[in-house]
Amino acid sequence: MVVARIRALMLALAAVAWTGAAWGAELAPARGAVLVTVAGKIANTNRGAFDPFADAFLKFHDKSFDAALELDREALAALDQVEITADAEPWPGPVRLRGPRLADVLALAGARGDTVTLFALDGYGAKVDAAMLAAHPWVLALEADGRPLAIGGRGPAWLAYDTGGKRATAEEEGAWVWSVFYITVE
Ligand SMILES: Nc1nc2c(c(=O)[nH]1)N[C@H]1C(S)=C(S)[C@@H](COP(=O)(O)O)O[C@H]1N2
């Protein structure tokens, strides 16, 4: 089943590559619990318009869209996984984070804009513009120190980049959104 799903995803990706992503693609709907929804200027979607009843939590956050890409754990895990070590001044110590590159998530969505805003469960949001995207190998982590990120912790997803043995300043860390559940492409 997993293999069939991955094959469907690969076929969709191949179709996207073949058409040059010019018209976008309808990807397979998420079957597992959705962790992250991507909306805005994207070509590849797997669900239709915001539904004020079903999408109660998105409604709470005043989010709305005509179509979006819903990503469950399986879809995010099917992307190349990278492991980074991130550290920041106020932290007790470095954290080992693992997950797909943000760039790969955006490629899967067929992102057409060059700026993204990541929104978190607590209402926090941070804009990452083209210059910032290019400056760091951003990772949308799903695991920290070998454990899946939890709701109630910093899950479902945590944006960060490898700090190469240094400690990021609190200002840099401002863009490291934890508990990410919604991404818009502008
Ligand atoms: N979801 C979420 N992510 C967030 C924030 C937040 O309030 N909520 N604050 C940001 C800022 S300004 C900083 S400095 C770091 C530190 O947050 P922490 O002190 O909760 O670790 O997380 C960043 N990511």
Ligand SMILES: [Mo]
């Ligand atoms: Mo901060």
